[in-house]
Every structure is written in C-alpha cells, then in structure tokens.
Amino acid sequence: MVKHVLDIDPEKCNACMRCVFACSLARSGVIDERQAMITIVVEKGVVVDIAVCRHCDPAPCVNVCEFDALHVENGRVILDQSKCTTCKACISVCPFGAIRESYGGELVKCDLCGGDPACVRVCPTGAIRYLPAHLVKMRRMGGATRTVYEYLEIIGRG
Amino acid sequence: MKTVIIGGGIGGLYTAYYLVKYGYEPSNIVLVAAEWPPYSKHRLAEILGEKLSIDYAYIGIYNTLLDKGVKILQDVAIKLNTSNKTVVLRRNGEITYDNIVIATGGKPFIPPLKGTELKNVMTFYDLEDLKKLSRIPRTARVAVIGAGLVGLSAATALNKLGVRVTVYELMEDILPGVIDHPLSTKLEKYLVSRGIKIRTRSRVEEIIGGKTAREIKASGRIEPVDIVVFATGVRPNTEMVRGSGIEMLRGAIRIRRNGMTSIDGVYATGDCALSHDLITGKEVYRPLGFIAAHYARIIARNITGTRKETRGIVPTIYENIGGAHIVRVGLSLKEAESLGLSPTIKCEEAPSYASCTVLQDQAPIGYEAIGFSNKIRNKAWQIYYDIHTMFS
Numbered sequence: 001m002v003k004h005v006l007d008i009d010p011e012k013c014n015a016c017m018r019c020v021f022a023c024s025l026a027r028s029g030v031i032d033e034r035q036a037m038i039t040i041v042v043e044k045g046v047v048v049d050i051a052v053c054r055h056c057d058p059a060p061c062v063n064v065c066e067f068d069a070l071h072v073e074n075g076r077v078i079l080d081q082s083k084c085t086t087c088k089a090c091i092s093v094c095p096f097g098a099i100r101e102s103y104g105g106e107l108v109k110c111d112l113c114g115g116d117p118a119c120v121r122v123c124p125t126g127a128i129r130y131l132p133a134h135l136v137k138m139r140r141m142g143g144a145t146r147t148v149y150e151y152l153e154i155i156g157r158g
Numbered sequence: 159m160k161t162v163i164i165g166g167g168i169g170g171l172y173t174a175y176y177l178v179k180y181g182y183e184p185s186n187i188v189l190v191a192a193e194w195p196p197y198s199k200h201r202l203a204e205i206l207g208e209k210l211s212i213d214y215a216y217i218g219i220y221n222t223l224l225d226k227g228v229k230i231l232q233d234v235a236i237k238l239n240t241s242n243k244t245v246v247l248r249r250n251g252e253i254t255y256d257n258i259v260i261a262t263g264g265k266p267f268i269p270p271l272k273g274t275e276l277k278n279v280m281t282f283y284d285l286e287d288l289k290k291l292s293r294i295p296r297t298a299r300v301a302v303i304g305a306g307l308v309g310l311s312a313a314t315a316l317n318k319l320g321v322r323v324t325v326y327e328l329m330e331d332i333l334p335g336v337i338d339h340p341l342s343t344k345l346e347k348y349l350v351s352r353g354i355k356i357r358t359r360s361r362v363e364e365i366i367g368g369k370t371a372r373e374i375k376a377s378g379r380i381e382p383v384d385i386v387v388f389a390t391g392v393r394p395n396t397e398m399v400r401g402s403g404i405e406m407l408r409g410a411i412r413i414r415r416n417g418m419t420s421i422d423g424v425y426a427t428g429d430c431a432l433s434h435d436l437i438t439g440k441e442v443y444r445p446l447g448f449i450a451a452h453y454a455r456i457i458a459r460n461i462t463g464t465r466k467e468t469r470g471i472v473p474t475i476y477e478n479i480g481g482a483h484i485v486r487v488g489l490s491l492k493e494a495e496s497l498g499l500s501p502t503i504k505c506e507e508a509p510s511y512a513s514c515t516v517l518q519d520q521a522p523i524g525y526e527a528i529g530f531s532n533k534i535r536n537k538a539w540q541i542y543y544d545i546h547t548m549f550s
C-alpha cells in the first residue's frame with residue numbers, strides 16, 4: 001500500500017476540538033486532552049498550527065532517540081512505551097511539536113490509528129486529511145530553507 | 159565470552175538491551191544491580207507533581223531481557239581487579255568476566271555545610287527521595303538548593319502540590335549553563351508568577367536546627383524551613399574501580415570513542431564516566447540519560463564485533479518546567495565559553511516565545527528557547543542538523 005500520512009491545513013481549522021477528543025478516545029477510551037496525540041495551537045485567538053506527527057521520512061525523532069524507542073513500521077513512526085525513558089530528546093528536535101507528555105512522563109505520539117485515523121474521520125472542515133505521502137507537501141516547512149529529508153541525508157542514520 | 163555489567167540504571171540496562179539486539183547470547187550477560195527493577199529518573203518530578211504511583215518510573219524492557227535469559231544479580235560490586243579480570247560482589251563473591259561495563263552512575267553532591275546531616279535534609283535523586291517527598295504535608299515550607307534542571311523540576315512539582323517552595327541559587331541566573339541570561343530571566347519571572355520564591359546570587363551557608371532542620375541561612379539571611387532539598391549536582395560514583403588502574407579525570411572514568419576505558423575489555427558509560435562533545439571534541443562530564451544510552455549502544459556494537467566510534471554528543475534537551483517549555487540543542491553560551499570557545503549570542507523575543515542562537519565564527523553551535531511555537535521547533539532541529547553538518 002502507498003504510504004499515507006496526515007495532511008495538515010491549519011487555515012481550515014476552526015478549533016472545534018473534535019479531532020483532539022476523538023484521538024484521546026481512540027487511544028485511551030476517555031475524553032482527556034492530555035491523552036490526545038494532537039494539539040491545536042492557538043495564538044491570539046487564531047489557529048496557527050495543528051501539532052501532530054507527520055511521520056517524517058527519515059524522522060529526526062527516530063534519529064535522535066538513543067533508547068531505540070522510536071522506529072519505523074510500514075512507513076509509520078511508532079513509539080514503543082516499553083523502551084522510552086522520557087529523556088525528551090525527541091521533543092527537542094521534532095519540527096512539528098508532535099510528541100507530548102501525558103501522565104507521569106509517559107510520552108504519546110500519533111501512530112495513525114493503524115491506518116484509519118480517528119481525527120480524520122471526525123474533522124468537519126478538511127483541516128486534517130489522510131493522503132498518500134507523495135501528495136502531501138508538508139516536507140517544506142515554514143521559514144525553513146531545507147526539507148527534513150535533505151537534512152537527514154546529511155546526517156545519515158544510526 | 160561473558161560480559162558483566164555493573165549497574166542496573168539506564169546505562170547498564172540499555173547496554174544489556176543493545177547487546178541482545180546485536181546478537182550477543184543473553185545467557186552470557188550478567189547484570190549486577192544494586193537497585194532493581196530499573197527505573198527512569200526522568201519521570202520522578204512528574205510522578206511527584208501528579209501524585210502518581212511509582213510504577214510509572216519503571217522501564218518496561220527489563221522483563222524482555224529477563225525472558226531472553228539475561229542473568230540479573232541483585233548485588234553490589236565492591237572491587238574491580240583488572241589484572242585477573244574479576245570483580246568482587248558483596249553477596250555473591252568474586253566473579254570473572256571477559257568484558258565488563260561499568261555503569262555505576264552518579265551520586266548527588268551535597269556541599270560540605272553545617273547542618274546537612276539533619277533530619278529533613280535530603281536530595282532529589284532516586285525512588286527513596288521521591289517516596290519521602292510524596293509524603294510531606296502540604297503546609298511544609300521547602301527550600302530547594304540549586305536551580306538546575308533537577309532543582310527546578312522538583313520545585314515546580316512541589317509547587318503543583320500546593321507546597322511553599324523557595325529556590326536558592328548561587329549564580330546570578332536560574333538554569334545556569336543550560337540556558338543563558340535573557341531566557342533565564344523570563345523563566346524566573348514566570349516561575350515567580352506561579353508562586354515559587356526564587357533567590358538568585360544566594361549562597362546557602364548553613365542549615366540550622368536541633369535534630370530536624372528548622373532554618374536555612376543563605377547569604378546572611380535566615381529563613382524558616384521544614385524540608386531542605388539539595389539539587390546541587392551529581393558526581394561520578396566510581397568507588398568500585400578505585401585502585402583498578404583505570405584512568406580517571408576529575409573523579410570520572412575516562413573513555414575512548416568506542417566506550418572503552420584505558421584498560422582493554424573494560425568499558426564505562428553514564429554518570430560515572432566522561433563523554434565527548436561533538437562540537438569541540440573535548441571530554442566533558444554531562445550526567446544525562448541519553449548520553450548513557452548513546453555509549454551503551456556504542457559499547458554493545460564493539461563487544462559484538464562491529465567497530466564503532468562516536469563522533470560525540472550534541473546535547474538535545476527539552477524540559478517542561480511548571481508549564482514553561484524549555485528547548486536547548488547544542489551548546490549554551492556559558493557552556494561554550496567553559497569549553498574554551500569565544501561565542502556570541504543573538505536573541506529574539508516574540509509574544510509566544512523567546513530564543514537565542516549561540517554562534518562561533520558566524521556558525522550556529524547552539525540554540526535555546528522558551529515557549530511553544532513553530533518558530534522554535536523549526537529552528538531547533540535545523541540548528542541540530544547544521545551542527546552535525548559542520549562538525550562531523
């Protein structure tokens with residue numbers, strides 16, 4: 001199957017929070033923002049970002065994790081709780097603010113719900129869509145001169 | 159071939175993990191651990207502040223290692239004898255090794271002051287400390303000595319519980335060495351607004367009391383106190399290698415770029431050892447968890463026959479200090495200066511964040527920020543990779 005990722009368009013987001021609640025519900029069975037893997041970032045009343053994992057390829061977080069707690073599985077960047085020590089190095093280099101601390105220092109990040117993301121199902125405006133990766137232009141980031149991919153080519157992996 | 163690992167903290171645990179991952183026979187690994195099961199210190203403050211069970215601190219992979227057949231000895235190593243490749247354990251006596259990995263971690267440093275032996279004077283370092291602090295009454299007045307990452311994490315966790323906290327810091331700024339002046343000032347204002355008292359440029363001189371601490375004297379001023387928490391740094395814990403002939407520097411074990419000490423077959427990682435800074439190539443003492451794991455992986459590679467050397471570490475730090483997001487990659491101005499560079503700093507401020515780039519000869523060697531913004535994140539990872547491109 002073609003690799004699919006989330007396509008994010010903050011301009012379409014009206015901060016209804018459905019994706020946040022659906023995400024938390026899918027992950028933990030309860031509605032609790034702190035357990036959601038997606039954050040709506042609002043500055044001065046304006047949605048400036050939807051912080052969620054873009055499953056970068058190759059991914060800065062996977063590259064930086066010294067504990068082998070992040071790995072790629074079918075094109076998805078997966079966090080393995082049993083290996084994570086909450087050193088938070090990955091948070092410092094994630095370009096998308098996509099790794100969050102939940103209770104007791106447990107980290108959460110999007111795993112694309114195994115291929116049927118709950119957030120996409122509930123988003124009424126199309127601000128979050130699930131599309132083939134090659135169609136998603138998110139590789140080019142605001143203000144950045146190079147893409148994640150180019151940077152990772154330079155540093156190489158593990 | 160038998161590999162003995164001393165210490166069941168992050169360094170020791172992940173050495174065992176990577177050895178198994180790279181194909182080393184698990185039953186040939188002996189992990190000697192004074193504390194078991196292994197846990198992460200990185201979660202102590204969160205557990206304290208959210209009144210959670212200490213079960214949150216344990217690191218899950220130890221079960222997998224046990225299932226695979228790694229041998230665990232709950233014991234304390236007392237003496238290393240490199241000439242006949244043995245190590246003496248307190249209960250199990252002498253055992254032999256082909257390779258040994260020293261991962262004995264650190265111990266909290268308490269400055270030699272009057273009154274530090276009093277009851278209610280403690281550190282914030284391990285599970286015992288966490289248990290003690292979890293039990294203190296809400297009405298307690300706590301003095302935290304040291305405004306580094308550990309001190310401020312403890313202070314904000316206690317503040318969250320409604321405890322009255324005062325932080326004493328010898329230096330002019332909080333988080334000295336981690337972030338620089340313009341940002342520390344912002345963080346300090348924020349923490350004060352959350353109800354934490356902060357006394358910078360304040361030298362703690364004495365803890366006063368009968369059996370229990372009652373007052374604290376700092377820069378001549380005496381204030382009442384119920385609990386004193388020292389967060390004044392970590393020193394290498396290297397008693398068991400004393401007299402073994404291993405090369406040391408300022409109390410820490412020196413290691414080569416493959417993780418091996420000056421003696422073949424003896425490796426070291428974590429808070430007991432030095433590490434290499436990527437930018438300057440210098441040996442540094444940085445007691446950080448991801449550095450322990452970095453060398454654990456390198457050591458496991460070398461023991462399993464793949465020659466591998468580290469290019470060195472670029473610090474990657476994130477901390478949520480009472481709601482303030484702190485990011486730091488590469489060197490801070492102060493750390494760069496202490497490593498012999500002559501850096502400059504360029505800072506910018508916006509409503510949602512403030513950040514500084516540390517430069518050496520126009521090239522970025524570090525980035526530090528406070529806030530939660532796309533701008534910070536884009537810059538942090540870019541500079542992280544720029545540093546790698548420039549220096550390796």
Ligand SMILES: Cc1cc2nc3c(=O)[nH]c(=O)nc-3n(C[C@H](O)[C@H](O)[C@H](O)COP(=O)(O)OP(=O)(O)OC[C@H]3O[C@@H](n4cnc5c(N)ncnc54)[C@H](O)[C@@H]3O)c2cc1C
Pocket residue numbers: 086087088164165166167168169170190191192193198199200201202203233234235236261262263264282283284308311395398427428429430445446447448449450
């Ligand atoms: C409150 C706090 C928060 C922190 N937060 C972070 C963070 O967010 N990110 C980060 O990267 N780092 C963080 N650190 C630092 C990090 O915890 C340490 O760098 C890391 O634990 C070092 O691992 P280690 O294996 O070298 O030592 P340790 O984890 O201390 O493990 C050493 C182990 O060896 C055992 N031992 C010692 N001597 C012997 C002996 N002779 N025989 C047998 N066993 C022995 C000890 O009992 C201990 O269990 C934090 C530290 C503290 C205190």
Ligand code: SF4
Pocket residue numbers: 052053054055056059060061062077093094095096097098099109
């Ligand atoms: S760096 Fe961030 S956005 Fe990219 S894969 Fe990792 S968590 Fe996802």
Ligand code: SF4
Pocket residue numbers: 064065066067068069070079083084085086087088089090091107
């Ligand atoms: S916080 Fe966890 S996942 Fe992130 S780098 Fe550290 S160990 Fe890896």
